[in-house]
Amino acid sequence: MSIFNDLSIALQRKIGRQRLRKWILGSIPFIFLIILWEMNSYFVWLEPVYIPTSGSVWEAIFTLQEGCEGVAAAVALDNSCLMTTHIFSSIGRVILAAVVGLPLGIAFGVIAGMNRTLSKFLEPIGIFFNSISGIAWIPLAIVWFGIGWQTTLFIMLNTIFWLLFFNTMLGVRGVAKVFEQSVLTMGGSRWDVITQVYIPGAMPSIITGCRMAMGFGWRALIAAEMIGGDSGLGFMIFTSAAEFKIEEVFLGVIIISIIFMATDRYLLVPMERWTIQRWGLVWKPT
Amino acid sequence: MAVTNTDRSISEAAGRRSTLAQLWRQIIRIDAMNLVILVAVVLVIWTVISATIANPARYLPSPLVVGLSSVDMIYKGLLPSYFGDTMLRLVVGSFIGIVVGVPFGLAVGLNRTVADMFYPILNFFQSVSGIALFPILVIWWGNSDTTVLAVILYTAFFPIAFNVLSGVREVPIRFIQAARTLGASRWQIIKDVLVPGAMPHIATGIRLSIGFGWRAVIAGEMLAGREGLGWMIFSAQDGDNTARVILGMVMIGLTWIVLDHYVLRPFESETIERWGLVQR
Amino acid sequence: MPEKLLVENLTHHYPDEYTGESVHALDDVDLSVQEGEFISVVGPSGCGKSTLLNILAGLLPYHVGKVTVDGHMIHGPGPERGVVFQEHAILPWRTVNRNIGHGLEIRGVPKAERDNRVAQFVDLVGLTGFEDKYPHELSGGMKQRTAVARTLCADPEVMLMDEPFAAVDAQTRITLQEELIRISIATKKTIIFITHSVDEAAFLADRCVIFSRRPGRIKAIVDVDIPREERIWGNMNADTRFTSKRDEILHLVREEVSVEHEE
Numbered sequence: 001m002s003i004f005n006d007l008s009i010a011l012q013r014k015i016g017r018q019r020l021r022k023w024i025l026g027s028i029p030f031i032f033l034i035i036l037w038e039m040n041s042y043f044v045w046l047e048p049v050y051i052p053t054s055g056s057v058w059e060a061i062f063t064l065q066e067g068c069e070g071v072a073a074a075v076a077l078d079n080s081c082l083m084t085t086h087i088f089s090s091i092g093r094v095i096l097a098a099v100v101g102l103p104l105g106i107a108f109g110v111i112a113g114m115n116r117t118l119s120k121f122l123e124p125i126g127i128f129f130n131s132i133s134g135i136a137w138i139p140l141a142i143v144w145f146g147i148g149w150q151t152t153l154f155i156m157l158n159t160i161f162w163l164l165f166f167n168t169m170l171g172v173r174g175v176a177k178v179f180e181q182s183v184l185t186m187g188g189s190r191w192d193v194i195t196q197v198y199i200p201g202a203m204p205s206i207i208t209g210c211r212m213a214m215g216f217g218w219r220a221l222i223a224a225e226m227i228g229g230d231s232g233l234g235f236m237i238f239t240s241a242a243e244f245k246i247e248e249v250f251l252g253v254i255i256i257s258i259i260f261m262a263t264d265r266y267l268l269v270p271m272e273r274w275t276i277q278r279w280g281l282v283w284k285p286t
Numbered sequence: 287m288a289v290t291n292t293d294r295s296i297s298e299a300a301g302r303r304s305t306l307a308q309l310w311r312q313i314i315r316i317d318a319m320n321l322v323i324l325v326a327v328v329l330v331i332w333t334v335i336s337a338t339i340a341n342p343a344r345y346l347p348s349p350l351v352v353g354l355s356s357v358d359m360i361y362k363g364l365l366p367s368y369f370g371d372t373m374l375r376l377v378v379g380s381f382i383g384i385v386v387g388v389p390f391g392l393a394v395g396l397n398r399t400v401a402d403m404f405y406p407i408l409n410f411f412q413s414v415s416g417i418a419l420f421p422i423l424v425i426w427w428g429n430s431d432t433t434v435l436a437v438i439l440y441t442a443f444f445p446i447a448f449n450v451l452s453g454v455r456e457v458p459i460r461f462i463q464a465a466r467t468l469g470a471s472r473w474q475i476i477k478d479v480l481v482p483g484a485m486p487h488i489a490t491g492i493r494l495s496i497g498f499g500w501r502a503v504i505a506g507e508m509l510a511g512r513e514g515l516g517w518m519i520f521s522a523q524d525g526d527n528t529a530r531v532i533l534g535m536v537m538i539g540l541t542w543i544v545l546d547h548y549v550l551r552p553f554e555s556e557t558i559e560r561w562g563l564v565q566r
Numbered sequence: 567m568p569e570k571l572l573v574e575n576l577t578h579h580y581p582d583e584y585t586g587e588s589v590h591a592l593d594d595v596d597l598s599v600q601e602g603e604f605i606s607v608v609g610p611s612g613c614g615k616s617t618l619l620n621i622l623a624g625l626l627p628y629h630v631g632k633v634t635v636d637g638h639m640i641h642g643p644g645p646e647r648g649v650v651f652q653e654h655a656i657l658p659w660r661t662v663n664r665n666i667g668h669g670l671e672i673r674g675v676p677k678a679e680r681d682n683r684v685a686q687f688v689d690l691v692g693l694t695g696f697e698d699k700y701p702h703e704l705s706g707g708m709k710q711r712t713a714v715a716r717t718l719c720a721d722p723e724v725m726l727m728d729e730p731f732a733a734v735d736a737q738t739r740i741t742l743q744e745e746l747i748r749i750s751i752a753t754k755k756t757i758i759f760i761t762h763s764v765d766e767a768a769f770l771a772d773r774c775v776i777f778s779r780r781p782g783r784i785k786a787i788v789d790v791d792i793p794r795e796e797r798i799w800g801n802m803n804a805d806t807r808f809t810s811k812r813d814e815i816l817h818l819v820r821e822e823v824s825v826e827h828e829e
């Protein structure tokens with residue numbers, strides 16, 4: 001028993017009593033779900049056609065990766081490495097859309113937000129396009145770009161751009177005038193004002209925009225891959241479902257959830273901590 | 287050297303905004319007028335693009351064509367019927383989601399241990415998109431209304447349950463202690479402290495739920511092929527009727543603006559104003 | 567000796583935010599400031615003293631009259647005129663150090679030299695130990711010290727101060743006033759200080775400019791000839807040189823306020 005006590009004390013020291021308690025408590029429902037799943041595999045209350053066994057989901061990884069010739073082939077998006085190919089093509093699209101969409105949305109947002117009259121004038125456009133952004137564009141995107149990666153990329157890009165544009169515009173508009181004046185009186189140029197005042201000042205709003213873009217964007221991307229794509233995790237689970245390979249569908253859903261949780265926790269939350277919280281700015285959800 | 291009258295009038299003139307700028311400002315100040323100008327500008331740009339590209343009927347029909355197609359669809363009764371189908375799904379799905387989600391969140395949130403237990407799993411499921419679950423649901427129930435409704439229910443339930451749970455947890459312990467020193471019973475604390483204290487979060491959760499639910503309806507209809515606005519734009523794309531696709535998109539956008547800005551946001555801000563605990 | 571800063575026949579109107587009507591803010595203002603002088607400007611609220619400061623800072627374009635610094639007309643803001651604003655205008659996303667060095671950074675001064683200069687001014691305003699804090703971690707007084715140091719560090723010829731101590735508590739304000747006197751002795755800057763507090767105006771300035779209510783005109787200029795080295799609050803309240811000047815200024819300002827009330 002003393003080993004157990006020592007371990008408990010050591011853990012409490014390392015991660016803190018409250019956090020340890022929360023971790024343990026929080027994992028209970030997950031463990032319960034897993035046990036329930038395992039019991040279903042054993043007692044077969046629901047047919048494996050409806051709920052696959054955990055073993056078959058695990059095996060699905062190897063079935064999908066069958067014939068994959070190492071890391072080089074996986075990175076090259078080889079068709080024999082189905083799972084990694086779909087993962088990489090989804091993530092790749094998200095990254096590509098972010099690399100293009102974030103600067104574009106922020107740039108246009110800053111330009112529009114700098115002028116009060118202009119930004120008031122353009123506000124309804126932002127509201128309208130954010131209302132139809134994402135899923136509702138899928139059919140038109142298919143008309144424009146056909147089935148394939150262009151359509152899915154467009155959907156993601158569209159979601160990111162409008163959310164960032166709108167949030168940056170509102171953010172820049174809300175930056176106190178005196179910050180701008182103080183930089184100007186120190187001899188700063190327009191560009192100094194943009195980089196040192198508008199963008200950091202609009203940061204709370206921009207990060208809200210990023211989080212929303214990731215939230216809505218991922219959902220829209222998955223839908224777009226199902227409807228108008230020919231690769232990616234959404235495409236994978238959709239085609240697997242058509243062939244009634246439920247274990248592959250489960251695998252895909254689990255991967256999607258993990259990637260989504262990870263981007264939020266390890267990318268967006270730290271970003272928020274590093275800017276808004278450190279600067280003591282108030283985070284206002286719009 | 288004194289200031290002459292000419293100087294004065296120069297300065298005064300500079301002090302007044304030029305009449306044109308002033309007129310523009312006044313026009314902009316009237317929101318409706320602002321909107322009319324903006325819509326006109328957008329329509330003109332749209333028309334010009336549509337007139338210059340090759341094969342506009344396929345890629346970007348002009349606003350006029352889209353308008354005519356809406357007249358046609360209203361005349362045939364298709365548009366109102368699709369619209370009704372979609373709204374019915376949204377209302378039923380999110381209603382059930384809210385009716386189940388609010389009490390669930392409250393019940394789970396009342397006890398600290400239970401709340402800490404359920405917080406991570408609710409957070410997990412609220413961030414797993416309902417659309418991603420669609421293929422699983424299709425295997426279970428096929429391309430049916432049940433599938434679409436299940437997607438909406440899922441997307442509506444988790445945000446509300448999660449928000450109610452965190453709302454209850456965030457009611458300051460001081461308030462509970464204060465009620466206790468006044469001799470309040472457990473039930474009275476729930477009724478008079480915890481539920482009102484969580485009201486702003488409940489309102490936010492409802493708005494989020496319906497927001498996610500709305501997107502889920504559109505996607506669900508497209509994927510499962512059930513009649514409604516989502517299906518309308520999807521089948522129109524299949525049938526090469528781009529005017530109808532754009533009409534559907536505009537309908538989807540406008541419906542959400544009306545719903546969000548005139549129903550949900552006022553509801554949320556009024557609740558927050560009425561019940562909000564302004565604390566820093 | 568030529569004037570450092572010269573204002574001639576400055577008249578200014580601006581459009582009202584909502585009605586768009588022309589507001590007469592300044593009327594025929596003449597003022598000349600010598601190098602190294604400490605000028606304070608007092609007047610009833612809304613008398614146009616902040617308009618004057620904004621014009622001097624170059625933040626507000628003017629159309630009638632002439633404003634020159636070292637003989638050059640003012641067109642827009644420039645680093646030779648530093649401004650300390652009323653609100654907390656230091657950037658929340660920069661640490662104390664980086665806020666103070668901001669002016670030098672804009673000018674493209676190399677980092678090593680910048681750090682050197684910044685350290686000097688951190689020391690001068692007594693912020694040692696707080697260099698890496700963000701503004702939200704500072705008290706109101708420390709924020710304004712940072713603001714003063716930021717303006718000083720950019721080494722302007724003229725310092726324009728727009729009610730900089732209005733928002734801090736009374737105890738801190740007294741300390742900041744004494745420190746400002748000390749800094750003005752150490753740096754020999756030309757300072758124009760806008761305030762609505764008569765005590766503050768009389769305590770700080772070599773010359774105190776009293777504004778009439780709108781449209782703002784210069785009503786009187788009162789010389790306060792007490793050497794800066796002697797200006798410490800502990801002595802001042804018993805010093806008749808100070809109290810008589812203060813009462814004189816107070817009287818002039820109150821005339822304006824009471825006229826306003828009668829109408």
